Amino acid sequence: MIMVENLRVEVGEFSIRDVTMRVGKGEYMIVMGPSGAGKTVLLQTILGIYPPTSGRILVDGRDVTSLPPEDREFAYVPQNYALFPHMTVFENIAFGLRMRGGRGQDLRRRVRRIAEELRVERLLDRKPPTLSSGEKQRVAIARALVTQPQAILLDEPTASLDPELRFRARRLLRKLHHQLKFTAIHVTHDIVEAVMLGDKALFLYKGQALRTGSVEEILRTPEVLKHSEDLNVLKVEAEDREITLFGMKVGDRKPGKYIVVFRPEDVIIGEGNEVEGVVVDKESRGPLELLYIQVGEDLIKGYITRGRAELYGVEVGEKVGIRLLLNRIRIYEDIGDSF
Amino acid sequence: MILFILSPLIYIFLAADYGLVSRILFLDEAYVKEVWGAFLTTFNAATLSTTFLILTGVPLGYLLSRYEFRFRSLVESVINIPFLLPHSVAGIFILITYGSKGPVGEFLANLGMRVEDSFWGIIAAMAFVSAPILINTVRDGFTSIERDIEYVARSLGAGPLTVFLEVSLPLASRSIVTGCLLSWARAVSEVGALLIVAYYPKTINILVIEWFNTYGLSMAIALTIPLILLSILLFLLVRKVAGRELG
Numbered sequence: 001m002i003m004v005e006n007l008r009v010e011v012g013e014f015s016i017r018d019v020t021m022r023v024g025k026g027e028y029m030i031v032m033g034p035s036g037a038g039k040t041v042l043l044q045t046i047l048g049i050y051p052p053t054s055g056r057i058l059v060d061g062r063d064v065t066s067l068p069p070e071d072r073e074f075a076y077v078p079q080n081y082a083l084f085p086h087m088t089v090f091e092n093i094a095f096g097l098r099m100r101g102g103r104g105q106d107l108r109r110r111v112r113r114i115a116e117e118l119r120v121e122r123l124l125d126r127k128p129p130t131l132s133s134g135e136k137q138r139v140a141i142a143r144a145l146v147t148q149p150q151a152i153l154l155d156e157p158t159a160s161l162d163p164e165l166r167f168r169a170r171r172l173l174r175k176l177h178h179q180l181k182f183t184a185i186h187v188t189h190d191i192v193e194a195v196m197l198g199d200k201a202l203f204l205y206k207g208q209a210l211r212t213g214s215v216e217e218i219l220r221t222p223e224v225l226k227h228s229e230d231l232n233v234l235k236v237e238a239e240d241r242e243i244t245l246f247g248m249k250v251g252d253r254k255p256g257k258y259i260v261v262f263r264p265e266d267v268i269i270g271e272g273n274e275v276e277g278v279v280v281d282k283e284s285r286g287p288l289e290l291l292y293i294q295v296g297e298d299l300i301k302g303y304i305t306r307g308r309a310e311l312y313g314v315e316v317g318e319k320v321g322i323r324l325l326l327n328r329i330r331i332y333e334d335i336g337d338s339f
Numbered sequence: 340m341i342l343f344i345l346s347p348l349i350y351i352f353l354a355a356d357y358g359l360v361s362r363i364l365f366l367d368e369a370y371v372k373e374v375w376g377a378f379l380t381t382f383n384a385a386t387l388s389t390t391f392l393i394l395t396g397v398p399l400g401y402l403l404s405r406y407e408f409r410f411r412s413l414v415e416s417v418i419n420i421p422f423l424l425p426h427s428v429a430g431i432f433i434l435i436t437y438g439s440k441g442p443v444g445e446f447l448a449n450l451g452m453r454v455e456d457s458f459w460g461i462i463a464a465m466a467f468v469s470a471p472i473l474i475n476t477v478r479d480g481f482t483s484i485e486r487d488i489e490y491v492a493r494s495l496g497a498g499p500l501t502v503f504l505e506v507s508l509p510l511a512s513r514s515i516v517t518g519c520l521l522s523w524a525r526a527v528s529e530v531g532a533l534l535i536v537a538y539y540p541k542t543i544n545i546l547v548i549e550w551f552n553t554y555g556l557s558m559a560i561a562l563t564i565p566l567i568l569l570s571i572l573l574f575l576l577v578r579k580v581a582g583r584e585l586g
Contacts, residue, residue: 068498086510
């Protein structure tokens with residue numbers, strides 16, 4: 001269990017104030033928030049790079065706040081993977097084991113085992129500059145996991161990948177987490193990634209934690225939605241080979257869990273639409289109004305022109321009809337634990 | 340501009356009397372001993388000066404690239420002072436501070452390291468003028484290493500010294516070697532400070548000036564030919580090291 005209690009950190013002009021979070025053993029925690037929210041500073045403070053001005057970090061009840069990074073038993077995977085370019089893949093993976101006293105046959109066996117797990121065993125003699133982005137990521141994860149750390153701390157580990165590789169990388173992380181049950185604190189600004197991977201999440205904004213809870217709970221929080229990417233991300237289940245959202249059929253898929261993604265401009269708001277929601281908040285965006293609409297348990301964002309808003313009398317607390325531009329909806333398989 | 344730089348180089352090879360070059364380098368006993376002695380003094384002093392700079396300048400370069408501390412910019416300015424000084428003035432600096440009548444020099448002289456007209460004086464003058472080259476190159480080399488690489492190494496259980504020795508130092512090795520070659524070359528070419536601090540034992544540059552004044556231009560040209568060849572060799576070496584791909 002990792003406990004972060006009332007953490008305050010100052011780095012130059014920027015500060016993180018009173019962040020508290022609890023990550024249970026084997027949990028996958030997402031730290032999300034827009035750029036400049038302080039996600040990386042928080043992660044690197046937990047890692048031991050920045051000393052907090054107050055607050056505590058506890059690992060299984062042990063206070064590690066004043067310990068240097070090498071004594072905290074966290075493994076760090078930054079966005080660029082930071083592989084040691086002058087070492088082979090084998091030497092990269094073996095580094096942490098060697099630092100903790102690993103030698104000889106046992107070290108080689110452990111490196112080979114994790115390399116097989118991550119399917120990088122044929123790369124062991126290569127050097128990082130010769131690897132593809134996907135291979136680098138797998139090596140970085142192998143290097144982090146091989147020491148069986150208290151937690152792995154991932155800082156936007158899929159941000160530098162193209163969309164196809166990014167999806168594969170998320171799938172790999174989910175699969176590894178399911179198999180190895182490691183504890184993870186994963187920083188991302190990507191809501192889809194958060195939904196796909198997180199057991200729990202913390203939403204950070206301007207150095208403060210706005211909300212902690214399950215990813216779904218977080219995405220139903222208006223304050224969070226206001227400060228996150230303009231994207232609607234919802235978890236759905238396909239039954240009878242049909243994916244339905246708010247009673248509307250949005251796609252055909254085999255039974256299973258899916259993530260449906262659509263933009264606020266893909267939500268048509270107006271009278272006569274079959275689905276009804278309640279406006280919980282609104283804000284001006286130039287000639288448009290951005291509405292926060294509660295539909296059943298979900299909270300979504302949608303745009304309406306100011307003229308139409310006036311015409312339909314759209315006000316906070318009032319009901320509105322919505323429909324979705326079905327051809328604009330993206331559907332991802334929710335990786336879940338189906339391995 | 341290229342012609343401006345290249346023309347003297349071409350012309351000196353055309354103007355040189357190669358018979359004279361072989362006489363002073365290999366054939367005439369009277370000159371051979373003096374010339375090779377001067378070369379040896381120059382190279383030995385430059386090598387020791389660079390060694391001293393590696394031992395002190397590499398940690399300082401790392402410190403400057405990695406740590407924020409009070410008076411950091413003042414330290415960086417101080418390091419660059421030798422760049423700005425006329426070298427004769429640098430010679431006077433060394434003489435009044437490290438000379439046997441100076442505050443530090445008296446202590447050094449008691450240890451047998453007298454600076455005036457001695458081998459130690461040559462090393463001191465060379466180290467003084469070439470220090471900024473090595474420190475700045477090394478600092479830039481360390482700065483170019485992504486901090487995340489060091490953070491990852493720390494998270495995997497390596498202490499600061501291990502990170503420095505196993506990660507940062509190998510990654511900065513190209514910059515360190517380049518800095519060494521450049522500062523060695525700068526040390527070899529030093530003459531202004533040496534004229535003030537240590538005319539004796541003669542380095543090769545002092546000998547060029549002396550021969551020019553004593554024997555005339557053709558003898559001085561003959562002595563510059565091996566020096567130019569050495570400079571070209573060093574230049575090629577620096578280019579090779581600086582351009583070599585990591586790994």
